[in-house]
Amino acid sequence: MAKLDDVVPMRTKLAFGIGATGEAATNWIFTALTFFYYNQIVGLSGTLAALAVTIGIFSDAVTDPLMGSISDRFRSRLGRRHPFMFAAPAPLVLSIYAIFNPPQGLETWALFAWFTVFTVLMRTFLTLFAVPHLAMGAELSDDYNERSRVMSYNNIFGYLGGFTMHVIVWFIVFPSFTDGQRNHEAYLPIVLVCCALVGACIFFSAWTTRDQIPRLKQPPDDMDHFSLARLFLDIWEAIRNRHYLFLLLGLFFLSVMIGTHETLGIYMATFYWELTPVQIGWLIVGTVIGYVVGFTTSARLHRRFDKRWTIVTTAVGLSIFWSAAVTLRLFDLAPANGTWTLVMFIISFGCVSASCGSIINISVMSALADIADEHELNTGRRQEGIFYSARTFFAKTTNGIGHVVAGIALDVIEFPTGAVPGTIAPEKIFALGIVDGPFALVWGLIAAVLYAGYRIDKAYHAEIQHKLAERAATRETQMVASGESLG
Numbered sequence: 001m002a003k004l005d006d007v008v009p010m011r012t013k014l015a016f017g018i019g020a021t022g023e024a025a026t027n028w029i030f031t032a033l034t035f036f037y038y039n040q041i042v043g044l045s046g047t048l049a050a051l052a053v054t055i056g057i058f059s060d061a062v063t064d065p066l067m068g069s070i071s072d073r074f075r076s077r078l079g080r081r082h083p084f085m086f087a088a089p090a091p092l093v094l095s096i097y098a099i100f101n102p103p104q105g106l107e108t109w110a111l112f113a114w115f116t117v118f119t120v121l122m123r124t125f126l127t128l129f130a131v132p133h134l135a136m137g138a139e140l141s142d143d144y145n146e147r148s149r150v151m152s153y154n155n156i157f158g159y160l161g162g163f164t165m166h167v168i169v170w171f172i173v174f175p176s177f178t179d180g181q182r183n184h185e186a187y188l189p190i191v192l193v194c195c196a197l198v199g200a201c202i203f204f205s206a207w208t209t210r211d212q213i214p215r216l217k218q219p220p221d222d223m224d225h226f227s228l229a230r231l232f233l234d235i236w237e238a239i240r241n242r243h244y245l246f247l248l249l250g251l252f253f254l255s256v257m258i259g260t261h262e263t264l265g266i267y268m269a270t271f272y273w274e275l276t277p278v279q280i281g282w283l284i285v286g287t288v289i290g291y292v293v294g295f296t297t298s299a300r301l302h303r304r305f306d307k308r309w310t311i312v313t314t315a316v317g318l319s320i321f322w323s324a325a326v327t328l329r330l331f332d333l334a335p336a337n338g339t340w341t342l343v344m345f346i347i348s349f350g351c352v353s354a355s356c357g358s359i360i361n362i363s364v365m366s367a368l369a370d371i372a373d374e375h376e377l378n379t380g381r382r383q384e385g386i387f388y389s390a391r392t393f394f395a396k397t398t399n400g401i402g403h404v405v406a407g408i409a410l411d412v413i414e415f416p417t418g419a420v421p422g423t424i425a426p427e428k429i430f431a432l433g434i435v436d437g438p439f440a441l442v443w444g445l446i447a448a449v450l451y452a453g454y455r456i457d458k459a460y461h462a463e464i465q466h467k468l469a470e471r472a473a474t475r476e477t478q479m480v481a482s483g484e485s486l487g
Contacts, residue, residue, distance in 0.1 A: 008140045008150055012212060016140065016150065017157035019085070019133045019205030022198040024161030026096060026126055029194045031262045033169075033187070034099060035403050039410065041184050042102070043417050044111055050407025052116040057401070059120045060127065067131040068389030069231045072219060072382070079213040081132035081385075085206035088129035092202070093195040095122040100191045127389075129202050135384035136209065138369035139216045144461050148299040148307075148366040155298075155362045159291040161197070163284060168193055170281030180277040181266060182418075217382050234386050237379060244371050244387065246453030247364060253447035254315065254360075256401050260440040261322055263406040267415075268326065268436055272429055273346070274337040274421045286347040290354020298362040306457045307370070311363045312448050317356035319444025324349045326437035330430065370456045373464050377471075409435045 035053075038044040067084065074080040098118045102111055140150055173190050174180035238244055269280045301310045325346045328334045335341040365388075372384045413431040416424065456464075 007143075007146060012140065012209065013150055013153040014157075015205055015208035016133075016137050017153035017205075018201050018208075019129070020154045020158035021161035021164070022089075022201035022205070023126065023130050023133070024158040025165050025194055025197045025201070026092065026122070028162040028165045029096065029190070030099075030122070031259075032165075032266055033181075033190070035263055035406060036181065036266045037100065037187060038111075038115055039407075040182065040417055040419065041187070042111065044108065044115065046407035046410035046415070048108070048112045048407075049115065050404040052112055052119055053403040053407075055116050056119040056123050060123050063124050063127045064131060064389040065235050065386060066231060067127050068135070068383070068385035068387070069234050070385075071132045071135060072234075072385040075219065078210065079216055080219060081136040081216065082206055082210055082213060084128050084132045085136075085202070088125055089199045089202045092122065092125035092129070093199045095125055096195055096198065097191055100187055129206075131385055131389045133205065134365065134388040136212070136216060137365075138372060138384040138388065139382075140212065142373070142465060144370065144458055144465075145299050145303060147369045148302050148362060151362050151365040151369075152295050152298055154365065155358060156291060156295045158361075159287070159358070161201070163288065164197060165190075165194060166284050166287075167281065170277050170284075174277040181270065219382070234383060238375070238383075238386050241371060241375060241378075243367075243374065243454050243456050246450055247367060247371070250311075250315070250447045250451040250454075251364065253443045253450065254318075256405070257319060257322070257440045257444035257447070258357075259401040259403070260405045260443075261436060263403050264432070264436045267406070267410075267432065271419060271421050271424055272326070272329070272432055272436070273342060275343065276338070279338075279340070279343050282343055283346055283350065286350025287354040289351045290356075291358045293355040294358020294362060298359050298366075301359065302363065302366070303458075307363050307367045308452070308454050308457065311360055311367070311451045311454065314356040314360040314363070315444060315448035315451055318353050318360060319441050319448065321349050321353035321356065322444075323437045323441040324353075326433050327441070330433050330437060367454060367456065370461050370464075373461065373468065374456065377464050377467055405435070 035049055038049045039046050071080050071084055076083050095118050102114045137150055137154055141147055169190055173186055177183040177186040269275050325334060335345050368387050372387050376382050413428050415428055
């Protein structure tokens with residue numbers, strides 16, 4: 001049972017969660033549409049599009065831990081997290097708009113440069129919000145289960161961002177244009193809606209959580225100031241934490257699987273399954289059910305089974321069920337293309353995979369907060385920013401690695417640009433299914449094995465909290481004694 005001062009008010013959970021809506025909308029439009037837009041609409045090769053995103057990944061490797069380390073040490077009247085959260089919305093929105101509006105007439109390498117520059121900028125400005133935002137969420141409560149509930153709100157609001165974009169794109173915008181997702185003109189209204197949603201949600205979250213600033217943890221007076229040397233030392237100390245290292249490795253391999261699926265999603269729906277925009281829109285039903293299951297069951301699963309086995313089991317479930325429909329089609333065991341029976345077939349597997357994905361996301365984010373407690377016990381420093389920078393890095397790596405895999409795969413199988421559903425050679429469609437099915441599955445199973453190395457359970461976390469409380473009480477007693485001595 002959480003202590004009264006560890007229970008986060010509902011309005012704070014909602015205010016914190018809505019920030020994830022803006023983050024998720026950014027990730028959704030980039031994952032679901034950007035690669036398809038540059039490859040099929042603008043005509044950039046899959047390999048060059050993948051290279052642009054790879055450069056973005058390298059920039060994330062610098063900016064994510066940099067932002068984590070800076071925000072861990074930052075001091076201001078707005079605390080150490082909120083100044084960055086307030087600074088993020090405007091430049092993030094502008095970079096999203098620029099990605100989908102390259103100047104007309106750009107040649108191949110100029111187009112590649114445009115895509116690369118604004119991909120790097122978009123990821124950087126998203127980091128400016130996402131790392132401090134998640135770190136703030138971890139600071140809202142010290143309770144093992146209350147943290148899971150807080151992160152459940154982050155998860156469900158994050159899903160709301162993707163859901164909103166999905167509904168607008170597939171039920172409203174694309175059906176209103178001839179050729180739907182293959183029509184260049186359909187993308188402008190989508191981008192404008194996305195920019196409005198992202199800017200409003202991120203600013204609203206920062207503004208409505210500012211009343212929590214006095215309660216949030218502040219950097220200790222003896223904490224080193226930021227420097228590059230200190231940054232590398234912070235990263236090294238974090239990686240040396242055995243539990244963190246296993247979560248990090250698991251996140252990486254899970255990113256390969258998720259990124260491959262999400263990047264190829266629009267290709268699979270359009271060319272592999274030959275669905276209409278409205279049919280593609282209804283695929284969201286499986287995700288809706290899955291995220292509701294995750295939101296309502298994650299904290300209960302952590303109480304009964306602990307976070308370690310919850311993470312491992314759901315990683316296996318996510319891997320198997322996300323690839324199941326595609327793999328069955330490879331063996332001619334799926335309903336006919338373009339039918340509503342096929343839509344229900346895909347949704348049925350999607351319910352299970354989305355449930356597992358929702359639970360694992362909540363579980364990993366909650367586990368990172370527990371690792372931050374252990375790190376504080378070992379080092380005396382509270383550094384959620386460094387640990388959560390890994391989460392934002394791998395969330396964006398999810399997109400990036402998926403683009404890389406998809407881009408190279410599409411060029412290897414010589415998948416045509418400007419393609420028309422139903423006209424592509426069967427062997428190319430089969431190869432597309434291999435990448436999205438069995439190939440993606442393997443990476444997820446590797447992640448599940450690695451997640452088993454995480455060992456912080458409820459009893460060990462209680463011990464950590466007890467020792468931290470003893471240390472705080474001792475420090476307070478010493479300060480009182482010192483004050484009496486001076487008096």
